[in-house]
Amino acid sequence: MRTNIESLDWNIGRTIQSKDREGRKTIDDVFDENTLKNIQQMFSRGIISTLENIIATGKEANVFRAKTFDGRNRAVKIYRQNTATFRKLEKYIEGDPRFKSSGNSHRERVFTWAQKEYKNLHSMHASGTNVPKPFHVHKNIVVMQYMGWRYRPYPTIRELIPEDPKNFLNDLLISINSYRKNKLSHGDLSEYNILNVREKPYIIDVGQAVPEGHPLYKELHTRDMKNMYRYWRKQIPNLEKEIFE
Template sequence: MPKIKKEKKAKDEDLFKVVDSTIDTRTERNIYEVSRELHIEEVLGAISSGKEAKVYPARGEDGKWYALKIYYVSTAASKRAFQKYTFSDPRFKDIKVSNTRQLIATWARKEFKNLKILFDAGVRVPEPYLVYENILTMQFIGEEGFRAPLLKELPAEEITKELYDEVINQVEIMVNKARIIHCDLSEFNIMVYDNLPYIIDVGQAIFIEEEQSHALELLRRDIDNINRFFKDMEIEIMPTEEILKRLKINI
Protein backbone atom coordinates (compact mmCIF):
# COMPACT_ATOMS: atom_id res chain seq x y z
CA MET A 1 0.00 0.00 0.00
CA PRO A 2 1.61 3.32 -1.03
CA LYS A 3 2.17 5.97 1.58
CA ILE A 4 0.10 9.11 1.34
CA LYS A 5 2.15 12.08 0.27
CA LYS A 6 1.54 15.27 2.22
CA GLU A 7 0.84 17.47 -0.79
CA LYS A 8 -1.58 14.89 -2.27
CA LYS A 9 -3.58 14.70 0.93
CA ALA A 10 -4.80 18.28 0.79
CA LYS A 11 -6.16 17.61 -2.68
CA ASP A 12 -7.80 14.33 -1.70
CA GLU A 13 -9.68 15.97 1.11
CA ASP A 14 -11.68 17.93 -1.44
CA LEU A 15 -12.91 14.71 -2.97
CA PHE A 16 -14.77 13.63 0.14
CA LYS A 17 -18.11 15.06 0.99
CA VAL A 18 -18.08 13.02 4.12
CA VAL A 19 -17.96 15.23 7.12
CA ASP A 20 -18.07 12.90 10.02
CA SER A 21 -16.73 14.12 13.30
CA THR A 22 -16.68 10.59 14.68
CA ILE A 23 -13.94 9.57 12.26
CA ASP A 24 -10.50 9.60 13.84
CA THR A 25 -7.42 10.70 11.89
CA ARG A 26 -6.09 7.21 11.38
CA THR A 27 -9.43 6.04 9.95
CA GLU A 28 -9.44 9.13 7.76
CA ARG A 29 -6.02 8.14 6.47
CA ASN A 30 -7.32 4.62 5.88
CA ILE A 31 -10.15 6.04 3.78
CA TYR A 32 -7.56 7.80 1.59
CA GLU A 33 -5.60 4.58 1.19
CA VAL A 34 -8.68 2.62 0.17
CA SER A 35 -9.81 5.39 -2.16
CA ARG A 36 -6.46 5.50 -3.90
CA GLU A 37 -6.43 1.74 -4.34
CA LEU A 38 -9.96 1.54 -5.77
CA HIS A 39 -10.01 4.95 -7.51
CA ILE A 40 -12.83 6.20 -5.36
CA GLU A 41 -13.75 9.81 -6.06
CA GLU A 42 -16.40 10.50 -3.50
CA VAL A 43 -17.57 9.10 -0.17
CA LEU A 44 -21.05 10.07 0.95
CA GLY A 45 -22.43 10.37 4.47
CA ALA A 46 -23.10 7.19 6.46
CA ILE A 47 -26.24 5.27 5.52
CA SER A 48 -26.28 3.44 8.80
CA SER A 49 -24.66 3.29 12.16
CA GLY A 50 -24.90 -0.08 13.77
CA LYS A 51 -23.43 -1.51 16.91
CA GLU A 52 -19.99 -2.09 15.49
CA ALA A 53 -19.64 -0.13 12.28
CA LYS A 54 -20.95 2.54 9.97
CA VAL A 55 -21.55 1.96 6.27
CA TYR A 56 -20.78 4.65 3.70
CA PRO A 57 -21.57 4.67 -0.04
CA ALA A 58 -18.60 5.57 -2.22
CA ARG A 59 -18.38 6.30 -5.95
CA GLY A 60 -15.51 5.14 -8.09
CA GLU A 61 -14.15 7.11 -11.04
CA ASP A 62 -15.89 4.75 -13.46
CA GLY A 63 -19.24 5.42 -11.77
CA LYS A 64 -19.23 2.14 -9.90
CA TRP A 65 -20.54 2.28 -6.31
CA TYR A 66 -18.94 0.69 -3.29
CA ALA A 67 -20.01 0.19 0.30
CA LEU A 68 -17.35 1.03 2.88
CA LYS A 69 -18.01 -0.67 6.19
CA ILE A 70 -15.92 1.23 8.72
CA TYR A 71 -15.59 -0.40 12.12
CA TYR A 72 -15.48 1.79 15.18
CA VAL A 73 -12.05 1.72 16.68
CA SER A 74 -12.58 3.28 20.04
CA THR A 75 -15.89 2.61 21.73
CA ALA A 76 -16.03 0.41 24.77
CA ALA A 77 -19.19 -1.16 23.42
CA SER A 78 -17.53 -2.25 20.20
CA LYS A 79 -14.58 -3.64 22.10
CA ARG A 80 -16.89 -5.73 24.24
CA ALA A 81 -18.80 -6.98 21.22
CA PHE A 82 -15.64 -8.01 19.37
CA GLN A 83 -14.25 -9.75 22.39
CA LYS A 84 -17.45 -11.69 22.88
CA TYR A 85 -17.21 -13.19 19.42
CA THR A 86 -13.49 -13.50 19.02
CA PHE A 87 -12.70 -15.29 22.27
CA SER A 88 -14.34 -18.51 21.16
CA ASP A 89 -12.92 -18.40 17.65
CA PRO A 90 -9.75 -20.46 17.15
CA ARG A 91 -8.60 -18.07 14.41
CA PHE A 92 -8.16 -15.39 17.07
CA LYS A 93 -6.13 -17.34 19.56
CA ASP A 94 -2.92 -15.39 18.86
CA ILE A 95 -4.51 -11.96 18.91
CA LYS A 96 -3.86 -9.72 21.89
CA VAL A 97 -7.31 -8.50 22.89
CA SER A 98 -5.85 -5.58 24.80
CA ASN A 99 -4.92 -3.99 21.50
CA THR A 100 -8.28 -2.72 20.28
CA ARG A 101 -7.04 -1.57 16.92
CA GLN A 102 -5.50 -4.92 16.16
CA LEU A 103 -8.60 -6.69 17.37
CA ILE A 104 -10.83 -4.64 15.12
CA ALA A 105 -8.59 -5.02 12.08
CA THR A 106 -8.74 -8.76 12.67
CA TRP A 107 -12.49 -8.56 12.91
CA ALA A 108 -12.69 -6.66 9.61
CA ARG A 109 -10.49 -9.30 7.98
CA LYS A 110 -12.71 -12.00 9.41
CA GLU A 111 -15.83 -10.49 7.89
CA PHE A 112 -13.98 -10.01 4.60
CA LYS A 113 -12.84 -13.61 4.56
CA ASN A 114 -16.31 -14.89 5.40
CA LEU A 115 -17.78 -12.77 2.59
CA LYS A 116 -15.18 -14.09 0.17
CA ILE A 117 -15.88 -17.73 1.02
CA LEU A 118 -19.63 -17.16 0.76
CA PHE A 119 -19.30 -15.23 -2.51
CA ASP A 120 -17.06 -17.91 -4.03
CA ALA A 121 -19.51 -20.62 -2.97
CA GLY A 122 -22.27 -18.81 -4.85
CA VAL A 123 -24.16 -17.29 -1.92
CA ARG A 124 -25.73 -13.94 -2.76
CA VAL A 125 -23.64 -11.60 -0.62
CA PRO A 126 -22.04 -8.26 -1.55
CA GLU A 127 -18.84 -9.04 -3.45
CA PRO A 128 -15.89 -8.24 -1.19
CA TYR A 129 -13.17 -6.10 -2.78
CA LEU A 130 -10.70 -5.00 -0.19
CA VAL A 131 -10.00 -4.96 3.51
CA TYR A 132 -7.61 -2.42 4.96
CA GLU A 133 -7.22 -1.99 8.72
CA ASN A 134 -10.75 -1.13 9.95
CA ILE A 135 -12.32 -0.65 6.51
CA LEU A 136 -14.03 -3.36 4.49
CA THR A 137 -14.97 -2.41 0.94
CA MET A 138 -17.63 -4.39 -0.86
CA GLN A 139 -20.20 -4.21 -3.62
CA PHE A 140 -22.86 -1.59 -2.99
CA ILE A 141 -26.34 -3.13 -2.81
CA GLY A 142 -28.56 -0.45 -4.27
CA GLU A 143 -28.25 2.25 -6.88
CA GLU A 144 -26.39 5.52 -7.17
CA GLY A 145 -25.60 5.61 -3.49
CA PHE A 146 -29.17 4.79 -2.42
CA ARG A 147 -29.12 1.49 -0.59
CA ALA A 148 -31.69 -1.24 -1.20
CA PRO A 149 -34.20 -1.89 1.62
CA LEU A 150 -33.63 -4.45 4.33
CA LEU A 151 -36.08 -7.35 4.37
CA LYS A 152 -37.47 -5.67 7.50
CA GLU A 153 -38.22 -2.50 5.51
CA LEU A 154 -39.84 -4.15 2.51
CA PRO A 155 -43.49 -3.30 1.74
CA ALA A 156 -45.76 -6.22 2.64
CA GLU A 157 -46.76 -6.92 -0.97
CA GLU A 158 -43.12 -7.59 -1.88
CA ILE A 159 -42.72 -10.20 0.84
CA THR A 160 -43.61 -13.31 -1.12
CA LYS A 161 -43.29 -17.06 -0.97
CA GLU A 162 -40.73 -16.82 -3.80
CA LEU A 163 -38.60 -14.50 -1.70
CA TYR A 164 -38.88 -16.87 1.27
CA ASP A 165 -37.84 -19.85 -0.86
CA GLU A 166 -34.91 -17.84 -2.16
CA VAL A 167 -33.76 -16.96 1.38
CA ILE A 168 -33.92 -20.64 2.38
CA ASN A 169 -32.07 -21.48 -0.81
CA GLN A 170 -29.29 -19.09 0.22
CA VAL A 171 -29.09 -20.73 3.65
CA GLU A 172 -28.77 -24.10 1.93
CA ILE A 173 -25.83 -22.92 -0.21
CA MET A 174 -24.28 -21.27 2.84
CA VAL A 175 -24.38 -24.49 4.83
CA ASN A 176 -23.92 -27.18 2.21
CA LYS A 177 -21.35 -25.44 0.00
CA ALA A 178 -19.61 -22.77 2.08
CA ARG A 179 -19.91 -24.74 5.36
CA ILE A 180 -20.77 -21.52 7.16
CA ILE A 181 -23.52 -20.61 9.63
CA HIS A 182 -24.45 -16.91 9.70
CA CYS A 183 -25.31 -16.77 13.42
CA ASP A 184 -27.18 -13.46 13.23
CA LEU A 185 -29.57 -14.12 10.38
CA SER A 186 -32.78 -12.11 10.48
CA GLU A 187 -34.83 -9.57 8.53
CA PHE A 188 -32.26 -6.95 9.67
CA ASN A 189 -29.33 -8.65 7.95
CA ILE A 190 -30.89 -9.39 4.58
CA MET A 191 -31.18 -6.70 1.91
CA VAL A 192 -33.57 -7.09 -1.00
CA TYR A 193 -32.52 -5.79 -4.38
CA ASP A 194 -34.31 -6.63 -7.63
CA ASN A 195 -36.54 -9.02 -5.65
CA LEU A 196 -33.48 -10.99 -4.63
CA PRO A 197 -32.18 -11.42 -1.07
CA TYR A 198 -28.60 -10.43 -0.26
CA ILE A 199 -27.12 -11.77 2.96
CA ILE A 200 -25.07 -9.15 4.85
CA ASP A 201 -23.26 -8.66 8.14
CA VAL A 202 -21.30 -11.90 8.25
CA GLY A 203 -18.58 -10.96 10.74
CA GLN A 204 -19.86 -13.30 13.44
CA ALA A 205 -20.47 -16.23 11.08
CA ILE A 206 -18.76 -19.50 11.99
CA PHE A 207 -17.37 -22.51 10.18
CA ILE A 208 -19.38 -25.66 10.84
CA GLU A 209 -16.24 -27.75 11.06
CA GLU A 210 -14.85 -25.51 13.81
CA GLU A 211 -17.99 -25.27 15.93
CA GLN A 212 -19.26 -28.82 15.83
CA SER A 213 -20.93 -28.76 19.21
CA HIS A 214 -23.02 -25.63 18.63
CA ALA A 215 -23.60 -25.80 14.89
CA LEU A 216 -27.06 -27.31 14.99
CA GLU A 217 -28.32 -24.99 17.70
CA LEU A 218 -26.98 -21.86 15.95
CA LEU A 219 -28.39 -22.93 12.62
CA ARG A 220 -31.78 -23.69 14.13
CA ARG A 221 -31.88 -20.20 15.64
CA ASP A 222 -31.10 -18.57 12.27
CA ILE A 223 -33.81 -20.58 10.50
CA ASP A 224 -36.31 -19.94 13.29
CA ASN A 225 -35.74 -16.19 12.87
CA ILE A 226 -36.42 -16.35 9.15
CA ASN A 227 -39.47 -18.56 9.64
CA ARG A 228 -40.88 -16.28 12.33
CA PHE A 229 -40.57 -13.21 10.11
CA PHE A 230 -42.21 -14.79 7.05
CA LYS A 231 -44.88 -16.53 9.11
CA ASP A 232 -45.84 -13.21 10.66
CA MET A 233 -46.17 -11.88 7.12
CA GLU A 234 -48.54 -14.75 6.39
CA ILE A 235 -46.23 -16.58 4.05
CA GLU A 236 -46.44 -20.35 4.01
CA ILE A 237 -43.22 -21.59 5.58
CA MET A 238 -41.44 -24.91 5.76
CA PRO A 239 -40.99 -26.26 9.32
CA THR A 240 -37.51 -25.61 10.69
CA GLU A 241 -36.87 -29.32 11.28
CA GLU A 242 -37.68 -30.06 7.66
CA ILE A 243 -35.27 -27.40 6.44
CA LEU A 244 -32.60 -28.79 8.74
CA LYS A 245 -32.99 -32.19 7.08
CA ARG A 246 -31.87 -30.66 3.78
CA LEU A 247 -28.75 -29.26 5.37
CA LYS A 248 -25.54 -31.19 5.83
CA ILE A 249 -24.44 -30.40 9.35
CA ASN A 250 -23.01 -33.71 10.43
CA ILE A 251 -19.29 -33.77 10.01
Protein backbone atom coordinates (compact mmCIF):
# COMPACT_ATOMS: atom_id res chain seq x y z
CA MET A 1 0.00 0.00 0.00
CA ARG A 2 2.69 2.40 1.06
CA THR A 3 4.54 1.99 -2.20
CA ASN A 4 1.35 2.56 -4.17
CA ILE A 5 0.72 5.83 -2.40
CA GLU A 6 4.34 6.86 -2.84
CA SER A 7 4.13 6.24 -6.57
CA LEU A 8 0.78 7.97 -6.68
CA ASP A 9 2.31 11.06 -5.05
CA TRP A 10 4.79 10.96 -7.86
CA ASN A 11 2.10 10.50 -10.48
CA ILE A 12 -0.13 13.24 -9.18
CA GLY A 13 2.08 15.78 -10.86
CA ARG A 14 3.32 19.26 -10.30
CA THR A 15 0.62 20.95 -8.27
CA ILE A 16 -0.05 18.54 -5.50
CA GLN A 17 2.93 16.30 -5.74
CA SER A 18 5.18 18.03 -3.21
CA LYS A 19 6.40 15.85 -0.42
CA ASP A 20 6.60 18.68 2.10
CA ARG A 21 4.13 18.99 4.93
CA GLU A 22 1.72 21.32 3.10
CA GLY A 23 1.66 19.14 0.00
CA ARG A 24 1.07 16.04 2.06
CA LYS A 25 -1.82 17.77 3.81
CA THR A 26 -3.50 18.70 0.52
CA ILE A 27 -3.22 15.13 -0.67
CA ASP A 28 -4.74 13.80 2.56
CA ASP A 29 -7.59 16.32 2.43
CA VAL A 30 -8.57 15.46 -1.10
CA PHE A 31 -7.94 11.70 -1.21
CA ASP A 32 -8.92 9.15 1.34
CA GLU A 33 -7.04 5.86 1.35
CA ASN A 34 -9.66 4.06 -0.73
CA THR A 35 -9.76 6.80 -3.37
CA LEU A 36 -5.97 6.60 -3.69
CA LYS A 37 -6.34 2.90 -4.41
CA ASN A 38 -9.03 3.57 -7.03
CA ILE A 39 -6.90 6.20 -8.76
CA GLN A 40 -3.94 3.83 -8.71
CA GLN A 41 -6.14 1.20 -10.40
CA MET A 42 -6.97 3.66 -13.18
CA PHE A 43 -3.27 4.34 -13.69
CA SER A 44 -2.44 0.65 -13.88
CA ARG A 45 -5.34 -0.07 -16.24
CA GLY A 46 -4.02 2.59 -18.57
CA ILE A 47 -7.09 4.84 -18.38
CA ILE A 48 -5.09 7.88 -17.32
CA SER A 49 -1.39 8.43 -16.74
CA THR A 50 -1.24 11.47 -14.46
CA LEU A 51 -3.40 13.82 -12.49
CA GLU A 52 -2.23 17.31 -13.34
CA ASN A 53 -3.94 20.24 -11.61
CA ILE A 54 -7.00 20.48 -9.44
CA ILE A 55 -9.82 22.45 -11.12
CA ALA A 56 -12.54 22.57 -8.50
CA THR A 57 -13.14 21.45 -4.94
CA GLY A 58 -16.77 20.96 -4.03
CA LYS A 59 -18.73 19.48 -1.18
CA GLU A 60 -19.36 16.21 -2.94
CA ALA A 61 -16.59 16.01 -5.50
CA ASN A 62 -13.24 17.34 -6.65
CA VAL A 63 -12.46 17.85 -10.32
CA PHE A 64 -8.97 17.45 -11.81
CA ARG A 65 -7.36 17.82 -15.17
CA ALA A 66 -5.66 14.56 -16.05
CA LYS A 67 -3.59 13.23 -18.94
CA THR A 68 -4.02 9.99 -20.87
CA PHE A 69 -0.99 7.93 -21.82
CA ASP A 70 -1.07 9.48 -25.27
CA GLY A 71 -1.01 12.97 -23.81
CA ARG A 72 -4.67 14.02 -24.13
CA ASN A 73 -6.42 16.05 -21.48
CA ARG A 74 -9.29 14.59 -19.47
CA ALA A 75 -11.49 15.93 -16.71
CA VAL A 76 -11.64 13.57 -13.76
CA LYS A 77 -14.42 14.02 -11.23
CA ILE A 78 -13.73 12.24 -7.97
CA TYR A 79 -16.61 11.89 -5.54
CA ARG A 80 -15.63 12.15 -1.91
CA GLN A 81 -16.23 9.08 0.17
CA ASN A 82 -16.00 10.94 3.44
CA THR A 83 -18.69 13.51 2.84
CA ALA A 84 -21.63 13.92 5.17
CA THR A 85 -23.78 15.73 2.60
CA PHE A 86 -24.33 12.65 0.45
CA ARG A 87 -27.59 11.78 2.21
CA LYS A 88 -29.50 14.52 0.45
CA LEU A 89 -28.64 12.95 -2.89
CA GLU A 90 -30.48 9.71 -2.08
CA LYS A 91 -33.80 11.03 -3.33
CA TYR A 92 -32.39 11.35 -6.85
CA ILE A 93 -31.45 7.66 -6.97
CA GLU A 94 -34.50 6.18 -5.26
CA GLY A 95 -37.21 5.74 -7.86
CA ASP A 96 -34.76 5.68 -10.76
CA PRO A 97 -35.65 2.49 -12.64
CA ARG A 98 -32.06 2.28 -13.94
CA PHE A 99 -30.81 1.59 -10.40
CA LYS A 100 -32.54 -1.14 -8.42
CA SER A 101 -30.76 -0.21 -5.23
CA SER A 102 -28.55 2.71 -4.34
CA GLY A 103 -26.17 0.37 -2.51
CA ASN A 104 -25.86 -1.16 0.91
CA SER A 105 -23.03 0.90 2.33
CA HIS A 106 -22.12 4.53 2.14
CA ARG A 107 -19.24 3.62 -0.15
CA GLU A 108 -21.50 1.71 -2.53
CA ARG A 109 -23.92 4.61 -2.67
CA VAL A 110 -21.11 6.92 -3.74
CA PHE A 111 -20.14 4.42 -6.46
CA THR A 112 -23.77 4.33 -7.62
CA TRP A 113 -23.77 8.10 -7.80
CA ALA A 114 -20.68 8.12 -10.03
CA GLN A 115 -22.35 5.47 -12.23
CA LYS A 116 -25.42 7.66 -12.42
CA GLU A 117 -23.46 10.71 -13.55
CA TYR A 118 -21.71 8.58 -16.15
CA LYS A 119 -24.98 7.13 -17.48
CA ASN A 120 -26.61 10.54 -17.61
CA LEU A 121 -23.65 12.00 -19.49
CA HIS A 122 -23.79 9.05 -21.84
CA SER A 123 -27.52 9.38 -22.67
CA MET A 124 -27.31 13.13 -23.02
CA HIS A 125 -24.27 12.90 -25.25
CA ALA A 126 -25.96 10.23 -27.36
CA SER A 127 -29.05 12.39 -27.78
CA GLY A 128 -26.98 15.28 -29.10
CA THR A 129 -26.82 17.50 -26.02
CA ASN A 130 -23.60 19.47 -25.60
CA VAL A 131 -22.11 17.76 -22.56
CA PRO A 132 -18.53 16.58 -21.98
CA LYS A 133 -18.14 13.18 -23.65
CA PRO A 134 -17.90 10.49 -20.96
CA PHE A 135 -14.99 8.03 -21.21
CA HIS A 136 -14.93 5.88 -18.08
CA VAL A 137 -16.39 5.35 -14.68
CA HIS A 138 -14.45 3.48 -12.03
CA LYS A 139 -15.74 3.23 -8.46
CA ASN A 140 -16.11 6.88 -7.31
CA ILE A 141 -14.35 8.38 -10.33
CA VAL A 142 -15.81 9.67 -13.62
CA VAL A 143 -13.48 10.41 -16.54
CA MET A 144 -14.79 12.75 -19.24
CA GLN A 145 -13.82 15.14 -22.00
CA TYR A 146 -11.88 18.12 -20.65
CA MET A 147 -13.55 21.42 -21.48
CA GLY A 148 -10.68 23.82 -21.04
CA TRP A 149 -7.64 25.43 -22.49
CA ARG A 150 -4.26 24.30 -21.14
CA TYR A 151 -4.66 24.11 -17.38
CA ARG A 152 -7.77 26.30 -17.12
CA PRO A 153 -11.35 25.09 -17.51
CA TYR A 154 -13.66 27.25 -19.61
CA PRO A 155 -15.67 29.65 -17.46
CA THR A 156 -19.29 29.18 -16.50
CA ILE A 157 -21.86 31.59 -17.96
CA ARG A 158 -22.00 33.13 -14.52
CA GLU A 159 -18.32 34.04 -14.81
CA LEU A 160 -18.42 34.95 -18.49
CA ILE A 161 -21.73 36.22 -19.85
CA PRO A 162 -22.14 35.25 -23.52
CA GLU A 163 -21.33 37.97 -26.04
CA ASP A 164 -24.43 37.23 -28.07
CA PRO A 165 -26.95 35.99 -25.49
CA LYS A 166 -29.75 35.36 -28.02
CA ASN A 167 -27.62 33.12 -30.14
CA PHE A 168 -26.12 31.36 -27.15
CA LEU A 169 -29.55 30.74 -25.63
CA ASN A 170 -30.74 29.37 -28.94
CA ASP A 171 -27.95 26.78 -28.90
CA LEU A 172 -28.67 26.00 -25.28
CA LEU A 173 -32.36 25.38 -26.01
CA ILE A 174 -31.38 22.94 -28.76
CA SER A 175 -29.27 21.05 -26.20
CA ILE A 176 -32.06 21.06 -23.61
CA ASN A 177 -34.60 19.84 -26.18
CA SER A 178 -32.27 16.98 -27.09
CA TYR A 179 -32.16 15.52 -23.58
CA ARG A 180 -35.88 16.24 -23.10
CA LYS A 181 -36.62 14.15 -26.20
CA ASN A 182 -34.63 11.44 -24.51
CA LYS A 183 -36.86 11.84 -21.41
CA LEU A 184 -34.42 13.24 -18.85
CA SER A 185 -34.57 16.15 -16.43
CA HIS A 186 -31.23 17.74 -15.51
CA GLY A 187 -32.25 18.77 -12.02
CA ASP A 188 -29.54 21.34 -11.27
CA LEU A 189 -29.52 23.52 -14.36
CA SER A 190 -28.29 27.02 -13.55
CA GLU A 191 -25.62 29.52 -14.58
CA TYR A 192 -23.18 27.54 -12.39
CA ASN A 193 -23.52 24.37 -14.45
CA ILE A 194 -23.33 25.77 -17.98
CA LEU A 195 -19.88 26.41 -19.41
CA ASN A 196 -19.15 29.09 -21.96
CA VAL A 197 -16.91 27.13 -24.31
CA ARG A 198 -15.72 29.73 -26.80
CA GLU A 199 -19.29 31.07 -27.00
CA LYS A 200 -20.95 27.63 -27.17
CA PRO A 201 -22.96 26.22 -24.25
CA TYR A 202 -21.87 22.99 -22.54
CA ILE A 203 -23.99 21.55 -19.78
CA ILE A 204 -22.16 19.91 -16.85
CA ASP A 205 -22.84 18.38 -13.43
CA VAL A 206 -25.48 15.86 -14.49
CA GLY A 207 -25.29 13.42 -11.55
CA GLN A 208 -28.73 14.30 -10.24
CA ALA A 209 -30.50 14.03 -13.63
CA VAL A 210 -33.47 11.64 -13.55
CA PRO A 211 -35.42 9.79 -16.27
CA GLU A 212 -39.16 9.94 -16.92
CA GLY A 213 -40.97 7.81 -14.39
CA HIS A 214 -38.89 9.14 -11.51
CA PRO A 215 -41.09 10.93 -8.95
CA LEU A 216 -39.09 14.15 -9.32
CA TYR A 217 -39.01 14.16 -13.13
CA LYS A 218 -41.50 16.99 -13.64
CA GLU A 219 -40.69 19.09 -10.62
CA LEU A 220 -36.96 19.20 -11.39
CA HIS A 221 -37.47 20.35 -14.95
CA THR A 222 -39.88 23.07 -13.84
CA ARG A 223 -37.29 24.33 -11.37
CA ASP A 224 -34.56 24.20 -14.04
CA MET A 225 -36.66 26.28 -16.42
CA LYS A 226 -37.37 28.81 -13.69
CA ASN A 227 -33.63 29.15 -13.09
CA MET A 228 -33.03 29.58 -16.79
CA TYR A 229 -35.66 32.30 -17.13
CA ARG A 230 -34.25 34.14 -14.11
CA TYR A 231 -30.76 34.18 -15.62
CA TRP A 232 -31.64 34.86 -19.27
CA ARG A 233 -34.15 37.64 -18.66
CA LYS A 234 -31.25 39.70 -17.30
CA GLN A 235 -29.29 39.17 -20.51
CA ILE A 236 -32.11 39.51 -23.06
CA PRO A 237 -34.65 42.34 -22.84
CA ASN A 238 -38.31 41.36 -23.40
CA LEU A 239 -37.50 37.68 -23.23
CA GLU A 240 -40.64 35.55 -23.45
CA LYS A 241 -41.17 33.28 -20.50
CA GLU A 242 -42.96 30.70 -22.63
CA ILE A 243 -39.80 29.51 -24.34
CA PHE A 244 -38.84 27.79 -21.07
CA GLU A 245 -41.50 25.12 -20.94
